[in-house]
Amino acid sequence: MTTPEAFIVSAVRTPFGKYLGGLSTIRPDDLLGFTLRTLMERTPQIDAAQIDDVIMGDTNGAGEDNRNVARMGALLAGFPNTVPGVTLNRLCGSGAEAIIQGARAVKSGDADFIISGGVESMSRAPWIVQREGKQEPTNPVYHQSTVGWRMINPLMQESWIQNLGRCSEIVAENLGISRTEQDEWALRSHHLANEAWNKALHDGWVVPFGTVIRDESIRPDSTLEILSNLASAFSSNGAGTAGNSSPLNDGCVSALITNATLMDEFGLEPIGKIIASQVTATDPAQFSLAPVSAIHKLLRKIDRNVADIALWEINEAFASMVLTVLHEIPQIDRNRVNVNGGAIAIGHPVGASASRIIVECARELKRRGGGIGIAAACIGVGLGVAVAIEVSA
Numbered sequence: 136m137t138t139p140e141a142f143i144v145s146a147v148r149t150p151f152g153k154y155l156g157g158l159s160t161i162r163p164d165d166l167l168g169f170t171l172r173t174l175m176e177r178t179p180q181i182d183a184a185q186i187d188d189v190i191m192g193d194t195n196g197a198g199e200d201n202r203n204v205a206r207m208g209a210l211l212a213g214f215p216n217t218v219p220g221v222t223l224n225r226l227c228g229s230g231a232e233a234i235i236q237g238a239r240a241v242k243s244g245d246a247d248f249i250i251s252g253g254v255e256s257m258s259r260a261p262w263i264v265q266r267e268g269k270q271e272p273t274n275p276v277y278h279q280s281t282v283g284w285r286m287i288n289p290l291m292q293e294s295w296i297q298n299l300g301r302c303s304e305i306v307a308e309n310l311g312i313s314r315t316e317q318d319e320w321a322l323r324s325h326h327l328a329n330e331a332w333n334k335a336l337h338d339g340w341v342v343p344f345g346t347v348i349r350d351e352s353i354r355p356d357s358t359l360e361i362l363s364n365l366a367s368a369f370s371s372n373g374a375g376t377a378g379n380s381s382p383l384n385d386g387c388v389s390a391l392i393t394n395a396t397l398m399d400e401f402g403l404e405p406i407g408k409i410i411a412s413q414v415t416a417t418d419p420a421q422f423s424l425a426p427v428s429a430i431h432k433l434l435r436k437i438d439r440n441v442a443d444i445a446l447w448e449i450n451e452a453f454a455s456m457v458l459t460v461l462h463e464i465p466q467i468d469r470n471r472v473n474v475n476g477g478a479i480a481i482g483h484p485v486g487a488s489a490s491r492i493i494v495e496c497a498r499e500l501k502r503r504g505g506g507i508g509i510a511a512a513c514i515g516v517g518l519g520v521a522v523a524i525e526v527s528a
Contacts, residue, residue, distance in 0.1 A: 328476025
């Protein structure tokens, strides 16, 4: 008996809205409901009742995400109440983890159709009050939940809970990666992202939401001079700035995954095949190095070399992080990396970003005539993830 393979056969995403921007009035469960409805409208030959599970990445969960946004979004999308939903959290790798778990379910034969992806509304992340007893606190201490750590366990080592921007900055400093290199990478991201939109490369993939029709954080008029004049963001005189780091964003991604038999039976066209994945871990303070081990281990798993990879998507949490990966794997051709811009420009709604880079890697491979691509991301607390995608010529 042939082992099933897992294919992404349809995918949609919202534009990524900037912090307190055009999507900031939209609840995360409504963002998800919108993409789920749109996805099913794109595949009318599939009845929503045939979806075996909705698996979504979401890194907050403490607000309107309402603990299990995957199930809530499916209900809001009008799916039958017999369709399950599960929400998972691997921080910035959550969207990738959702696709990984969906692909595994299809490959194992446990599922025929899975919808995977991620959602995040960083604009609507709630303030959190630490609880100390049954009564409402009289002098509450508020913790923001938009980004970073909260209510940290005092037993954690101090180096493990530093600001992620500073952690990435330190690693880059130790590797000799300059501020200029980081600003140049950020500028490249904005220019390539704007060019991709101008070429209509996102048609059929990014679906306008109300008046928001394109990613809001792209700055096509940015210059190296503007970026070089920005103040340090994570230390008194460090290279990391708001300009060479990813912004805060709102957005959602949904992708339909199935096997080859059902793909043919229902007349679905593959976007890409999920061939393998890898998660690795390292010292939390060196999280920006974690994608390196994930990539190496994944390459060994699929019996390929760096030169065999036609395209790379490396999630741009920070320019320092992407450049760290490229420094440690110098065989990667930088002209094959984030060819349509990255998260510095497109945005980084943390629960959704890693699913975006997987789909965009597959779509670009298809435009280029096929091949194998790798989508990789750093993840807080010292984690890294890499996913290999194949598109037939």
